[in-house]
Structure formats: C-alpha cells, structure tokens
Amino acid sequence: MNDTNSILSMTEHGAYVWPTYGLAAVVLIGLVVLSLRALGRSRAELERIELETGRQRDEA
Amino acid sequence: MNILHRFANPTRFQRLSKKIEPWVLVLMLLTMGSGLYFALFSSPVDYQQGHTVRIMYIHVPAAWMALFCYTAMAIAAAISLIWKHGLADIAVKATAPIGAAFTFLALVTGSLWGKPMWGTWWVWDARLTSVLVLFFLYLGYMALRDAFDDPARGAKSSAILVLVGFVNVPIIKFSVDWWNTLHQPASVIRMDGPTIHVDMLMPLLLMAFAFKFYYLWVMLVRIRQELMAQRIRALKHRQAIE
Numbered sequence: 001m002n003d004t005n006s007i008l009s010m011t012e013h014g015a016y017v018w019p020t021y022g023l024a025a026v027v028l029i030g031l032v033v034l035s036l037r038a039l040g041r042s043r044a045e046l047e048r049i050e051l052e053t054g055r056q057r058d059e060a
Numbered sequence: 061m062n063i064l065h066r067f068a069n070p071t072r073f074q075r076l077s078k079k080i081e082p083w084v085l086v087l088m089l090l091t092m093g094s095g096l097y098f099a100l101f102s103s104p105v106d107y108q109q110g111h112t113v114r115i116m117y118i119h120v121p122a123a124w125m126a127l128f129c130y131t132a133m134a135i136a137a138a139i140s141l142i143w144k145h146g147l148a149d150i151a152v153k154a155t156a157p158i159g160a161a162f163t164f165l166a167l168v169t170g171s172l173w174g175k176p177m178w179g180t181w182w183v184w185d186a187r188l189t190s191v192l193v194l195f196f197l198y199l200g201y202m203a204l205r206d207a208f209d210d211p212a213r214g215a216k217s218s219a220i221l222v223l224v225g226f227v228n229v230p231i232i233k234f235s236v237d238w239w240n241t242l243h244q245p246a247s248v249i250r251m252d253g254p255t256i257h258v259d260m261l262m263p264l265l266l267m268a269f270a271f272k273f274y275y276l277w278v279m280l281v282r283i284r285q286e287l288m289a290q291r292i293r294a295l296k297h298r299q300a301i302e
Contacts, residue, residue, distance in 0.1 A: 010111035016176050020115045020169045021100070024122070027161050028274060035281045042288035049295045056302075 070287045073147060077280045084280070088273035095266030103263050113260070115173040121268040123166035125275060126194060127229055129159030133201070134226040137219035147283070149215045150290075152222060153205060154282035158275050160198035167191060178242055186235035187243040190228055197225040211293075 010017050099117035106113035133152045140148040170188065171181045182188065201218050208214035236245045254261055 010114070013111040013176060016172045017111055017114045020118050020172050021096075023168060024118045024165055027165055031157065031161050032278060032281075035278055035285065039281055039285040039288070042285050042292065046288050046292050046295075049292060049299075053295060053299065 070147075070291075074284055074287060077284055081277060081280050084273050084277045088270055088277055091266050091273060092270035095263055095270050098263035099267060104257075104259050106260075109177060112173060112176050115169055116260070117263050117267045119166060119169040119173055120264060121271045122162045122169060123191070124268060125162035125271045126159060126166050126191065127232060128272075129155050129162060129275065130194060130197070130222075130226070130229055133159065133222050134229075137222040141216065141219050141223075149219065150283050150286045151279065152201075152219060153215075154279045154286060155275075156198055156202050156205070157282075158278050160195065160202070162271070162275075163191065163195040163198060167195060174242075183242050185241040185243060186239040187232065187241050190232045190235050193228055194225075194232060197221075197228060201225075 095117065099114055103114070103117075105111055133155050136148040136151040136155070139145050140152060167188075170191075174183075175181050201221055204221055205214050205218040208217065235241060236243050256264070
C-alpha cells in the first residue's frame with residue numbers, strides 16, 4: 001500500500017510528473033480522435049457524392 | 061524521382077497506406093506501452109532531480125519530434141515546390157498539426173520540469189524562445205495554408221514559409237552551445253555518445269520510437285483524409301460545371 005502511495009505521490013514531485021503524462025495523453029489522443037473523425041466524415045461525404053454522381057449518370 | 065512519382069498516385073498510395081497503418085499502430089502501442097511502464101514504474105529515480113526525471117521521457121521525445129516534424133515538412137515542401145509533387149504538399153499539411161502538438165507538449169512539459177528544478181516556469185533564454193518561435197511557425201503555416209481561396213496559392217505560399225522558417229531548426233539544436241542558457245546541453249545526441257545511464261536511456265528511446273510511430277500513423281490517416289477531401293472538391297466542382 002505504501003509502495004502504491006509513494007508511486008502515485010512521487011514524493012513532492014507528483015504534482016509535476018502526473019500533469020505531464022496527463023497532458024500528453026489528452027493532446028495525443030485528442031489529435032487521433034480529431035483525425036479519425038475527419039476521415040470518417042470525408043469518407044461518408046465522398047460515398048454520398050459518388051452515389052449521387054452515379055445516379056445522375058444512370059438517369060442521363 | 062520515379063519512386064516518388066509512383067506514390068503520387070492517390071489510389072496506389074491509399075492501398076499501400078491501408079496495408080502499413082495496422083502494423084505501425086501495433087508497433088506504436090507496443091513501444092508506447094513498454095516505454096510508459098519503464099518511464100513511470102521501472103526506471104530509477106535521479107539522485108539530484110528525484111521523480112521529476114520522469115518528465116524527461118515525455119519532454120525530450122516531444123522536443124525531438126517537434127524538430128523532426130518541421131524538418132520533414134521542410135523536405136516535403138521543397139519536393140512540392142521543385143517537382144510539383146501533389147502528395148508532398150499533402151504530407152506537409154498532414155504533418156503540421158502533429159508537429160504543433162509535439163511542440164506544445166515540449167513547451168508545457170518543459171515548463172512543468174523547470175518549476176521544481178529551476179524554480180521558474182519560464183525564462184526567455186535561447187532554447188526556450190527558439191522553440192516558442194517554432195510553435196508559432198507551425199501555427200503560421202496552418203493559418204497561411206487556409207488563408208487563400210485558391211488552394212494552390214495557399215500551398216505555394218505556405219511551403220515557402222516552411223522553407224524560410226527552417227533556419228530556426230539549427231538555431232534550436234545549437235542554441236545551448238552558442239549561448240549561455242538555463243537549459244542543459246545535449247546528453248543523448250552527441251558526437252561522443254550518450255552520457256545518460258542505460259536504465260534511463262532505454263525508456264527514453266522506447267518513448268522516442270513510440271512518438272515516431274504515432275507520427276507516422278496519424279500522418280497516414282490525415283493524408284488519406286486529405287486525399288478524400290481533394291476528391292470531394294473535384295467532384296463538387298464537376299457537378300457545379302455540369
């Protein structure tokens with residue numbers, strides 16, 4: 001228990017170490033989420049436009 | 061140049077990218093997982109810095125990536141300007157937010173490390189100031205790239221900005237040698253080899269590889285997204301003409 005506590009608190013330096021790792025996680029995961037969402041949106045829009053274009057060509 | 065032009069074909073690139081991405085993701089997760097374990101739990105505490113040495117395993121690889129991404133952007137910008145290589149221009153655009161994120165991390169984690177070690181969050185010394193300039197160069201590139209109605213003009217102007225801004229990269233690297241700074245000199249990438257103990261070097265290198273794989277994976281995803289966005293713009297343009 002003491003070991004877990006000492007790892008978490010890192011003596012008086014936990015207040016600097018944990019925010020470092022937390023911030024890195026937020027920034028790096030945030031960028032992945034934004035990138036994947038943009039990819040998903042573009043894929044959906046491209047499929048919609050290609051479907052529309054194909055339909056218009058068939059009608060013509 | 062033939063190899064470069066072969067992969068300028070969007071379909072060929074997307075096919076290759078889809079094959080590579082899962083492998084890069086697995087490598088990233090393996091190196092990141094093991095790197096974090098060693099960095100947080102298994103690596104020794106520094107006899108002077110105590111646990112704050114653990115900040116190094118994020119701060120130093122992030123700072124390396126800040127320089128690496130900008131160098132990659134400068135090379136791709138040169139290829140884009142000289143050989144009109146479309147994919148090189150997209151690679152510059154895809155890399156910029158990743159480089160900006162790593163530069164932001166390097167700045168903030170450096171500040172979090174500076175407070176307990178130097179007694180201050182920030183000093184206007186050569187290393188810190190030149191990295192802040194690098195962060196503004198990333199932001200400036202992203203703002204300029206989208207500031208034109210004509211995407212080709214935006215790409216060309218921002219590529220020139222990237223090349224001009226590259227002068228800052230050697231300034232950052234050698235700032236700790238050229239000027240008296242609070243920041244310590246290099247202890248890993250040195251002519252006479254690393255001066256850091258192997259127990260600390262291993263997690264540092266694992267995290268450095270993890271960040272490299274992260275960059276590669278996110279860049280490939282962003283390039284695929286931009287290729288789709290370009291195809292959407294082309295199809296909409298064609299629809300508008302018809």
